[in-house]
Amino acid sequence: MEKKIAVIRGDGIGPEIMTQALAVLDAVAEKFGHTFRYAEAPMGGNAIDAFGVPLPDASLQTCLESDAALLSAVGGPKWDTIDPAIRPEKGLLALRSGMGLYANLRPAQLIPQLRRACPLRPDIVDRGIDFMVVRELIGGAYFGEHKTWEENGETAASDLMIYREHEIRRILRVGFETAMKRGRRMCSVDKANVLDSSKLWRRLVNEMAAEYPEVELRHMYVDNCAMQLVRDPSQFDVIVTENLFGDILSDEASQITGSIGMLPSASLGDGTRGLYEPIHGSAPDIAGQDKANPIGMILAAAMMLRYSLDMPAEADAVEAAVNTALESGLRTGDILEPGKTAVGCAGMGQAIAANL
Amino acid sequence: MEKKIAVIRGDGIGPEIMTQALAVLDAVAEKFGHTFRYAEAPMGGNAIDAFGVPLPDASLQTCLESDAALLSAVGGPKWDTIDPAIRPEKGLLALRSGMGLYANLRPAQLIPQLRRACPLRPDIVDRGIDFMVVRELIGGAYFGEHKTWEENGETAASDLMIYREHEIRRILRVGFETAMKRGRRMCSVDKANVLDSSKLWRRLVNEMAAEYPEVELRHMYVDNCAMQLVRDPSQFDVIVTENLFGDILSDEASQITGSIGMLPSASLGDGTRGLYEPIHGSAPDIAGQDKANPIGMILAAAMMLRYSLDMPAEADAVEAAVNTALESGLRTGDILEPGKTAVGCAGMGQAIAANL
Ligand SMILES: CC(C)[C@H](C(=O)O)[C@@H](O)C(=O)O
Ligand SMILES: CC(C)[C@H](C(=O)O)[C@@H](O)C(=O)O
Numbered sequence: 001m002e003k004k005i006a007v008i009r010g011d012g013i014g015p016e017i018m019t020q021a022l023a024v025l026d027a028v029a030e031k032f033g034h035t036f037r038y039a040e041a042p043m044g045g046n047a048i049d050a051f052g053v054p055l056p057d058a059s060l061q062t063c064l065e066s067d068a069a070l071l072s073a074v075g076g077p078k079w080d081t082i083d084p085a086i087r088p089e090k091g092l093l094a095l096r097s098g099m100g101l102y103a104n105l106r107p108a109q110l111i112p113q114l115r116r117a118c119p120l121r122p123d124i125v126d127r128g129i130d131f132m133v134v135r136e137l138i139g140g141a142y143f144g145e146h147k148t149w150e151e152n153g154e155t156a157a158s159d160l161m162i163y164r165e166h167e168i169r170r171i172l173r174v175g176f177e178t179a180m181k182r183g184r185r186m187c188s189v190d191k192a193n194v195l196d197s198s199k200l201w202r203r204l205v206n207e208m209a210a211e212y213p214e215v216e217l218r219h220m221y222v223d224n225c226a227m228q229l230v231r232d233p234s235q236f237d238v239i240v241t242e243n244l245f246g247d248i249l250s251d252e253a254s255q256i257t258g259s260i261g262m263l264p265s266a267s268l269g270d271g272t273r274g275l276y277e278p279i280h281g282s283a284p285d286i287a288g289q290d291k292a293n294p295i296g297m298i299l300a301a302a303m304m305l306r307y308s309l310d311m312p313a314e315a316d317a318v319e320a321a322v323n324t325a326l327e328s329g330l331r332t333g334d335i336l337e338p339g340k341t342a343v344g345c346a347g348m349g350q351a352i353a354a355n356l
Numbered sequence: 357m358e359k360k361i362a363v364i365r366g367d368g369i370g371p372e373i374m375t376q377a378l379a380v381l382d383a384v385a386e387k388f389g390h391t392f393r394y395a396e397a398p399m400g401g402n403a404i405d406a407f408g409v410p411l412p413d414a415s416l417q418t419c420l421e422s423d424a425a426l427l428s429a430v431g432g433p434k435w436d437t438i439d440p441a442i443r444p445e446k447g448l449l450a451l452r453s454g455m456g457l458y459a460n461l462r463p464a465q466l467i468p469q470l471r472r473a474c475p476l477r478p479d480i481v482d483r484g485i486d487f488m489v490v491r492e493l494i495g496g497a498y499f500g501e502h503k504t505w506e507e508n509g510e511t512a513a514s515d516l517m518i519y520r521e522h523e524i525r526r527i528l529r530v531g532f533e534t535a536m537k538r539g540r541r542m543c544s545v546d547k548a549n550v551l552d553s554s555k556l557w558r559r560l561v562n563e564m565a566a567e568y569p570e571v572e573l574r575h576m577y578v579d580n581c582a583m584q585l586v587r588d589p590s591q592f593d594v595i596v597t598e599n600l601f602g603d604i605l606s607d608e609a610s611q612i613t614g615s616i617g618m619l620p621s622a623s624l625g626d627g628t629r630g631l632y633e634p635i636h637g638s639a640p641d642i643a644g645q646d647k648a649n650p651i652g653m654i655l656a657a658a659m660m661l662r663y664s665l666d667m668p669a670e671a672d673a674v675e676a677a678v679n680t681a682l683e684s685g686l687r688t689g690d691i692l693e694p695g696k697t698a699v700g701c702a703g704m705g706q707a708i709a710a711n712l
Contacts, residue, residue, distance in 0.1 A: 160516055195515045
């Protein structure tokens with residue numbers, strides 16, 4: 001098959017981890033007889049420097065004309081003090097909404113070889129950690145009206161947490177369907193004891209639940225969920241929640257696995273086109289030093305093969321290649337332990353590509 | 357001294373833990389020569405049953421005429437399905453706003469005797485956990501306009517996250533002052549890369565920081581904070597944040613200490629009058645069985661002595677009495693470990709009172 005992939009090399013360690021992910025994809029193409037055509041789509045700080053905006057129209061266009069988009073990470077201190085209207089994050093938000101990516105899928109999984117990096121007590125870890133956070137991505141307080149104004153001699157500011165029925169239904173659909181493919185347990189997270197948007201959310205969850213009698217449904221308040229993730233993450237299979245709660249809980253969930261540098265994320269809309277990225281940031285402090293861990297980026301590419309390109313065997317092969325590299329003891333600096341073999345970003349990427 | 361204390365016995369295990377806290381206060385009164393007059397202020401599910409509203413006007417009035425209010429816990433499944441307008445939580449929110457309690461102080465502290473209950477890895481726990489979450493309590497999405505309406509043939513709902521300058525300044529003042537009395541490190545948590553209310557928040561933090569040059573200030577995004585609390589809680593001294601973020605992060609922080617049943621919380625306004633409660637819920641499943649852990653409630657009473665009644669020696673005495681009870685091996689069911697002595701709610705309360 002021939003597929004077109006938009007490539008967003010990003011800032012900081014972005015370009016070097018992307019190089020490794022593309023090398024792995026090239027190895028996949030060779031092994032399985034595919035052709036991947038890469039189309040550059042600049043975004044983030046580098047785009048601000050080159051074009052004055054974090055997401056040039058041409059980049060969005062490239063993504064919309066591709067079968068999927070790969071993104072490394074954007075931002076850095078260099079752009080922290082510029083006009084908020086054109087900060088790197090704005091590019092990311094514009095890309096999500098421009099591509100209609102309302103569903104963010106974030107697996108939280110313990111990687112057995114990195115078990116010791118998990119910050120939880122061993123007996124809690126032993127119960128297992130393997131769940132998926134399904135986060136609504138283009139609604140809520142992120143995209144409701146933002147306002148700052150003067151009133152009675154002082155400044156006031158507000159953000160509107162707003163959801164319409166169809167926005168909630170489509171993400172719940174993803175939640176239920178994801179649960180059907182996994183352990184058939186779904187936990188819907190809201191703050192229905194306080195927020196109207198959460199009350200609507202909960203009502204729609206209960207309605208849709210009738211269509212999924214096989215799915216064991218639970219409702220949980222967001223504050224309780226933040227506790228339960230630490231107390232006993234093994235209780236979760238699929239968590240579905242709105243944008244802001246999902247932002248907070250999915251990061252907490254990732255940290256709980258202890259494998260921040262290793263976890264990917266997929267953002268999907270109505271069709272198969274999606275945006276795939278590692279969950280970690282652009283780590284400007286180690287950029288260009290061949291120190292970054294490319295595994296999160298490479299596993300993001302695997303998710304792309306699975307969800308957007310309909311290549312499950314290829315995705316399995318990449319995941320197995322990562323596993324083999326870890327089994328053989330290779331470790332980048334962030335996950336190095338005594339007795340293991342230190343490698344750089346390129347060394348890790350090459351080993352994984354070679355394992356294919 | 358003579359002090360008037362409003363007593364909200366609440367629902368579920370509320371009445372039984374309150375009985376123990378009042379017994380401890382009586383022991384304090386006898387030992388230190390004070391008179392505490394208790395005024396009943398019904399609130400929550402029991403108030404709905406008796407008066408049809410979760411917070412009768414007379415209860416609010418009683419609280420406003422007292423030097424401080426003690427609250428156990430409200431709510432339970434019995435009232436989960438009633439009209440949202442009169443649910444038990446509404447009483448709590450009305451009480452907070454009626455008393456002008458804009459600052460919620462939540463200590464997150466490892467209790468050495470319960471170290472093994474901490475869900476984090478021992479080497480992380482060894483670095484220590486001792487910080488204070490300062491949460492804004494009567495602003496933001498909790499008190500902004502809540503709306504549900506029909507639009508284009510579907511339902512929509514919204515909640516307004518709104519902050520005015522004076523609302524932010526007064527809570528930041530509490531944050532900085534708390535930091536000055538503790539380790540002089542303050543972490544302000546927001547989502548300034550997305551929200552206007554957070555941008556205003558961050559600007560005001562930076563302005564006020566000029567008045568507190570001794571305080572080491574850090575800004576952190578809420579998603580990152582949710583991760584850092586798990587990764588290394590020892591990095592925090594004081595966390596200051598808005599209402600909804602504070603709801604989520606303070607519960608996560610409590611869980612991290614592993615001592616949910618033991619932690620108190622204080623809610624304060626401009627004067628010394630405050631509302632004191634344990635952070636745990638009303639645990640209807642064990643209500644009336646003498647199984648509840650009264651320590652969170654008793655430590656809430658200690659906080660009241662310290663913050664509202666200006667009785668620091670008395671507060672120290674209560675905290676020491678709790679400590680002695682734990683040292684002597686007494687444990688309620690929720691914190692029982694092999695080799696310790698199981699006691700009920702009343703047994704624990706009596707032991708603590710006797711230690712005075
Ligand atoms: C950079 C930021 C705007 C973004 C978000 O909050 O969505 C990030 O935290 C994420 O989770 O992808
Ligand atoms: C009961 C609920 C409204 C309340 C809140 O969200 O403030 C509770 O979670 C708390 O933190 O005290």
